[in-house]
Amino acid sequence: MRAPHNDDIDALAHLANNAKIATMVSRMPHPYTVADARAFVGRAAHGGIGKAVYAITKADDGRLLGCCGIEQDPRDPERAEIGYWLGEPFWNQGYATEAAQVLVDIAFRSGPIETIDARCRVVNVASRRVIHKCGFQFQGTGMVSVLAMGGPVPVEWYRLDRRTWMSLRSWGGSR
Numbered sequence: 001m002r003a004p005h006n007d008d009i010d011a012l013a014h015l016a017n018n019a020k021i022a023t024m025v026s027r028m029p030h031p032y033t034v035a036d037a038r039a040f041v042g043r044a045a046h047g048g049i050g051k052a053v054y055a056i057t058k059a060d061d062g063r064l065l066g067c068c069g070i071e072q073d074p075r076d077p078e079r080a081e082i083g084y085w086l087g088e089p090f091w092n093q094g095y096a097t098e099a100a101q102v103l104v105d106i107a108f109r110s111g112p113i114e115t116i117d118a119r120c121r122v123v124n125v126a127s128r129r130v131i132h133k134c135g136f137q138f139q140g141t142g143m144v145s146v147l148a149m150g151g152p153v154p155v156e157w158y159r160l161d162r163r164t165w166m167s168l169r170s171w172g173g174s175r
Contacts, residue, residue: 116159142155
């Protein structure tokens with residue numbers, strides 16, 4: 001994982017321009033254009049998206065696979081939320097789980113964060129599986145606005161606290 005940069009713009013636009021992805025991510029427009037990718041990279045470079053945004057890349061060749069991020073709650077610095085998406089060619093290969101585990105580790109090791117939230121659409125079985133593998137516990141359901149859907153959709157809300165993360169790390173259950 002690394003910061004997204006200008007060399008990612010074409011790959012980002014190509015991978016993100018997929019309704020199967022956009023309808024699962026709250027803030028992604030569809031269609032997703034090169035201009036959208038350029039704006040995203042610019043906002044990420046200037047800290048305009050949240051606490052941290054990362055490009056998920058293939059270790060051996062640096063190829064862009066998707067993006068992920070951590071957003072600290074501005075009202076409560078001890079809380080954060082993670083999010084992630086992968087281009088469809090890279091689904092079901094463990095990349096999202098690996099990225100989410102790294103995000104969780106970064107969040108708990110880098111500051112005052114005590115709890116991390118993750119949300120997924122109720123129809124997104126793959127994302128739910130990633131969240132479970134990372135040790136998050138179900139908290140409830142709700143509605144979240146999805147830009148590509150033009151309104152709210154049902155989601156499941158999960159939470160992981162620092163104490164549980166530390167236990168899972170010591171047991172080898174979360175990375």
